[in-house]
Amino acid sequence: MKKQIRFNGFTLNSVAPHSPGLWRHPEDQGQRHGDLDYWTDMARLLEKGKFDAVFLADVLGIYDVYGDSPDAAIEHAVQVPLHNTLLQISAMAAVTEHIGFAPTYSATYTEPYKLARDFSTLDHLTKGRVAWNIVTSYLKSEAVNLGLGDQIEHDKRYDRADEYMDVVYKLWEHSWEEDAVEANRETGVYSNPDKVHPINHKGDYFSVPGSHLVEPSPQRTPVLFQAGAFEKGKAFAAKHAEALFTTLASDLDELKAFTKEIRERAVDAGREADDIKIFPGIVPIVGRTEEEAQEKYEELLSYVSYEGTAAMLSGHTGVDFSKYDPDQYVEDVTTNASHGFLKKYSSSTTRKWTVREAVLHHGLGIGATKVVGTPEQIADALEAMANEGDADGFNIIQAASPVTFEDFIEHVVPVLQARGSYRTEYEASTLRENLFGAGRVRTSNNHPSKKSVGLYGVNV
């Protein structure tokens, strides 16, 4: 059997989540993100396309580094307005049966005891279709509004996150024994207290003596997603993540090096190389001919907002892009801010980029690889990234919503299905099984959720 490719639909509860300015595109419907129909339609669409999950990004602040002001982000709807990511999930779950839901939820601004209850609730309501995209928040505009005063220092964020995971694992996996709920009308015992264990956690960052509030859900621990780019982030992902999002994909060698490193690190952490599914982000732009696809790309690009994208980049990098002359070449502005973004464009061997061109190019899908072509060409490119680059699948990022998803599902998915490299039916009904194979409903035994403490030994 050919290697199977997988897809998540990448979005966020905002107007034009990952392509600033595209809300002006005539086909874009992102302005409907406050309507339940928008979400239930999207869930049905992605399930029709046999996607693994709806991936919901999130932040808790407004990008305000650009010009030292939130104005550009507000004006261009750069992830603001920004609604909660968890609250529309039950409506989406009610109209679907297989697709999973992978909301981002910050480990920085929710106590683990509470987050554990939220995800257990969702896992029950969706019958085992929920994932958690773990983030440790990075915006100063988040910290100052949420009682932290200032951000937690980056490296400390991961130490704290490591302990955070320990707490939620104890709650999800080690507090309630599998048969703790007896619901026996004769004996009158609903849950057997001898099988519900307080976790007695006392660490550097958290103190959680009690037992979990929720009985075991289908998956117990939600499928764990993460975006790992930094050194500490990679180590964290290799240890915990079951699915990893990366924006690396344009260069096959770079992708190959990345997937190889992550899988080696996973093995070093005592896991199997394929215990982490790696999903590069891509923006697919489909045409009946190569020319039509190229024209569509140019047309979409014409809607990207320079200022909006620059505001987002300033937030992501911490560098104020309002200080750059858009018409300078990128290699001339790297002196005092040689961060990843500019370096990528200044080292391009195919052409010279101005700041404006680089920003606009980045604006369509937050720097993700644009895969432009006929359905067959796109299928070829994805197969190459999967087979040579060793990617497991792709996070499909939208230029305009939901038309990017619609075009991809209508035109590219059938080609991959005909080639035998994409499912025609879901394998199972829980998210973890659809990702790892029927029968694997729970985290595997080599995962730290199982290993960190003895099952039900937490109160000994």
Add this chain to the structure above:
Amino acid sequence: MKKQIRFNGFTLNSVAPHSPGLWRHPEDQGQRHGDLDYWTDMARLLEKGKFDAVFLADVLGIYDVYGDSPDAAIEHAVQVPLHNTLLQISAMAAVTEHIGFAPTYSATYTEPYKLARDFSTLDHLTKGRVAWNIVTSYLKSEAVNLGLGDQIEHDKRYDRADEYMDVVYKLWEHSWEEDAVEANRETGVYSNPDKVHPINHKGDYFSVPGSHLVEPSPQRTPVLFQAGAFEKGKAFAAKHAEALFTTLASDLDELKAFTKEIRERAVDAGREADDIKIFPGIVPIVGRTEEEAQEKYEELLSYVSYEGTAAMLSGHTGVDFSKYDPDQYVEDVTTNASHGFLKKYSSSTTRKWTVREAVLHHGLGIGATKVVGTPEQIADALEAMANEGDADGFNIIQAASPVTFEDFIEHVVPVLQARGSYRTEYEASTLRENLFGAGRVRTSNNHPSKKSVGLYGVNV
């Protein structure tokens, strides 16, 4: 026109929320509370009954005062397992058009900046049908697991809650001007930054400099529910609440004194006497004849768990009921614990109660008045409480779920409708309009949400 009575369906995301032991009743379906169908069916049922809202109670800990252990609560499913209250709402909203949703959410364990986003999101998704039942949490088992170490001292909780309200009002009412969202494809302006104001809040408990993350929702501020029993709680309710839940109802004089006091306090706080809708909780038990109703009451009572109810009461009062002899008369055990619960039964003029009898009686609907009789008798009692006791409506508390709601909607609602004291159609589509009249979508101008700061003057 006769005074119109209103109803909320009172529940909680647990097995047998307010009647410990009733999960053993053959008709009880509370064990399905992890299924979306359970909630969507309930929302449809209550909308068929023209209820104002589904009221969702919540706590964040396990009752562990009884015998200094959580075991009794766990064994008898006394509000444990306990799932999140917000997460099933969007599925309920998707299958209904008019009914509102009033989830409890603790102001103690969520930053106001985040809570404001959550409720604005729900208000958008439900198109203006959301309320917030404000609580300041009281269980030690909540505090110790959620990073507080110990509870906030009771009176301080309300000072903090007052400032909390100030912050969320600023975010909901004073940050985004009504026409801030322009979504103008020609000018490229999505939101006008001149009309989105940072709230610059700096107080004793909270610092929130930024602007709200969500554009104005239909109601802006959700309808504000509260349960006010304590002195500070009453003052808080008189100032902020638009709907108030009380367990007082059995004695018409007591109810009358309570409603009078609350309305006078509201007037003292600069509001109208009817700006607060007062909802006593009741457990209706309906029979075709008085005898049948009485038999049904006895049958339901036989399923109440003594230990479960005692565990809940211990949690609510802080007094360990395991130390009482169930067969003692209540007047003989009041010496060192003369709290409200025992006082109520020891001062009964109609009979002498043993601790066991009092606890079991309390167990059906957490001490709410049982209204037992034919549909006409129940309608008579409700009309008396509404007309003489000046209640605006009732929180219907279930003995068994959803059969208490079903019986009430099938048999009592039509009698009240025939008498002209209950709606046959909803007046409008937002919750606040259904409670206060068509056209009143937003908080009124005499409400502190409008008065505390000048609209859009927050950044001056």
